[in-house]
Amino acid sequence: MSSSVVSSSLKSASLNIVTQVMFRLVTFSMNAFVLRHISRDVLGLVNVRLNLLDDTIMFLSKEGFRLACLGHKGKEGWPKVINLMWLTVPVSVFWSSIFYWVWTCLLPSPSSHLLEQYQQAVLIVALSGVGQMLAEPPWVAGQVLMFVRLRVVMDTVWVLTRVVVLCLAVTYTPDKVVLVWAWGHALAGLLYVLGYYLAFYFIIKVNKKHSDCNHFPFTSVVQLLPSWPSQFTVDSDQWTVATSFLGQGVMKQLLTEGERYVMTVFSLLTLSEQGIFDVVSNLGSLAARFIFRPVEESAYFFFSQLWERSVPVSQQDKENSAKVQLGLFRLLRLMLLLGLTVVLLGYSYSHLLLHLYGGLTLTDGVGPQLLRSQCLLILFLSVNGITECFARAAMSDGEINSYTRTMSVMSVVYLALAFVLTKLLGPVGFVLANCCNMVIRIGFSVKVIKSTFSSLASSPLSGLAPDNDILFLLLTGGVTCQLSEIYLYQWSVLAHLVIGVVVGVMVVVAVVVKEDFILAFIVEKFKAVMGYHSVGEDDNDEGKVFPENIAAEDNLEKKKAE
Numbered sequence: 001m002s003s004s005v006v007s008s009s010l011k012s013a014s015l016n017i018v019t020q021v022m023f024r025l026v027t028f029s030m031n032a033f034v035l036r037h038i039s040r041d042v043l044g045l046v047n048v049r050l051n052l053l054d055d056t057i058m059f060l061s062k063e064g065f066r067l068a069c070l071g072h073k074g075k076e077g078w079p080k081v082i083n084l085m086w087l088t089v090p091v092s093v094f095w096s097s098i099f100y101w102v103w104t105c106l107l108p109s110p111s112s113h114l115l116e117q118y119q120q121a122v123l124i125v126a127l128s129g130v131g132q133m134l135a136e137p138p139w140v141a142g143q144v145l146m147f148v149r150l151r152v153v154m155d156t157v158w159v160l161t162r163v164v165v166l167c168l169a170v171t172y173t174p175d176k177v178v179l180v181w182a183w184g185h186a187l188a189g190l191l192y193v194l195g196y197y198l199a200f201y202f203i204i205k206v207n208k209k210h211s212d213c214n215h216f217p218f219t220s221v222v223q224l225l226p227s228w229p230s231q232f233t234v235d236s237d238q239w240t241v242a243t244s245f246l247g248q249g250v251m252k253q254l255l256t257e258g259e260r261y262v263m264t265v266f267s268l269l270t271l272s273e274q275g276i277f278d279v280v281s282n283l284g285s286l287a288a289r290f291i292f293r294p295v296e297e298s299a300y301f302f303f304s305q306l307w308e309r310s311v312p313v314s315q316q317d318k319e320n321s322a323k324v325q326l327g328l329f330r331l332l333r334l335m336l337l338l339g340l341t342v343v344l345l346g347y348s349y350s351h352l353l354l355h356l357y358g359g360l361t362l363t364d365g366v367g368p369q370l371l372r373s374q375c376l377l378i379l380f381l382s383v384n385g386i387t388e389c390f391a392r393a394a395m396s397d398g399e400i401n402s403y404t405r406t407m408s409v410m411s412v413v414y415l416a417l418a419f420v421l422t423k424l425l426g427p428v429g430f431v432l433a434n435c436c437n438m439v440i441r442i443g444f445s446v447k448v449i450k451s452t453f454s455s456l457a458s459s460p461l462s463g464l465a466p467d468n469d470i471l472f473l474l475l476t477g478g479v480t481c482q483l484s485e486i487y488l489y490q491w492s493v494l495a496h497l498v499i500g501v502v503v504g505v506m507v508v509v510a511v512v513v514k515e516d517f518i519l520a521f522i523v524e525k526f527k528a529v530m531g532y533h534s535v536g537e538d539d540n541d542e543g544k545v546f547p548e549n550i551a552a553e554d555n556l557e558k559k560k561a562e
Contacts, residue, residue: 035358043275057129061092121182161188284374303393332463339382346375348481380438387445
């Protein structure tokens with residue numbers, strides 16, 4: 001069972017990454033079209049105000065129930081699980097009613113020509129939030145039964161429907177974009193719900209035709225509906241878990257979307273600035289979504305399987321300890337260099353990138369300064385992700401609880417700092433506040449790493465200190481690109497772009513040659529693709545970013561054997 005869970009998790013992660021990349025590219029192209037045909041105020045309403053309403057209703061209505069039910073195992077007890085998930089419907093009615101009133105009566109109203117559309121759109125989004133809860137029972141069943149492709153397909157339908165409708169709205173009904181987008185949002189929700197029930201209808205139908213599939217827990221789609229009131233029961237333990245997550249869910253939502261709530265509730269930014277901030281933030285977070293997150297997930301799995309929590313380094317398994325130290329060193333070095341390269345190129349090419357992506361809508365105003373500050377944030381994110389992965393894998397239970405409390409306090413401080421800096425610096429203040437937050441978190445994790453390896457002569461933290469020649473190359477490249485932006489960009493965009501490409505290639509080649517483990521990794525993957533395999537290659541750690549990539553899986557098998 002454990003091997004199938006691990007396999008399904010890895011498969012799900014891989015499919016999600018590939019799907020995200022594919023459809024982010026599609027939506028990236030469509031959004032580039034939308035940005036050239038939409039006003040900034042409308043952009044702020046749709047991307048921030050209305051999406052925040054939907055996210056808030058969705059999270060508070062279903063998150064606790066999902067976490068309670070995803071732990072369900074086995075063929076028995078499904079009626080109680082389904083009944084519990086159907087409770088998301090009345091909960092969503094409560095939250096939708098509350099937030100409809102908040103969004104229409106308490107939050108600042110948009111300009112008069114958008115007010116009527118906005119009020120109707122809020123009602124549609126709130127009602128759609130209730131409708132989407134109908135998909136929760138089959139969603140949970142699909143997750144527990146490991147229907148990976150089903151979730152990927154339905155998430156794709158959800159995203160594409162909304163983006164396509166928005167493209168059609170800005171093209172054919174430019175005066176009613178907000179209202180049409182809201183109806184497109186409702187349509188996406190309807191297709192999402194129908195898609196799940198149709199999928200289970202066909203899955204059940206196919207399973208009935210195969211006698212060897214009698215282990216499937218459902219024989220009819222009707223079993224995904226709630227029990228009659230006289231027979232309606234839920235599992236008491238799952239109910240306790242679901243209700244206990246409610247308070248945590250409220251805090252998590254506040255911390256996750258804190259900056260949006262702050263800018264919306266306190267009107268720190270105009271709708272126009274909110275729209276630009278959202279687009280630039282999403283653009284700047286592409287690296288975090290597609291590169292940092294998969295690396296961090298793999299790194300945490302690697303560290304958690306090879307490192308014994310709360311055990312001193314001297315008492316760790318020597319082989320595993322050596323692999324963890326080498327892996328942590330290489331990951332810190334790799335992510336730091338990646339972050340520095342983003343800062344190097346991003347600072348001088350932010351204006352060009354925004355111009356190509358959204359035209360004057362993004363470049364006329366604070367857009368370029370926002371993206372430059374986002375590049376600085378990416379540098380801190382690249383380091384924080386890896387340091388936190390090891391810290392979480394190495395801390396004791398008591399340290400984890402203390403860390404959680406500390407993070408809660410830090411998050412409140414972050415929101416307060418964001419409020420002050422935004423008042424002083426405008427939208428850039430949000431990003432700088434986040435940079436300060438990352439620096440504090442990095443400092444906490446570095447303290448844990450330093451304490452863990454204090455008895456050793458050398459520490460993996462030396463990965464955060466690249467060689468001077470690489471730093472000099474990065475500094476020289478950054479100055480060259482900045483001079484190009486000042487003196488060549490206005491004269492020739494192509495010349496400025498060519499210089500950036502040349503500098504970028506030089507930096508990448510220098511880093512790959514200097515850091516031999518990166519070169520060995522590339523060579524190994526090339527040989528694997530081409531079908532080459534050398535004798536004794538399996539025992540060589542030089543070609544692996546994680547020393548012994550499958551060591552974690554081997555460790556799992558050893559634990560099972562024991």
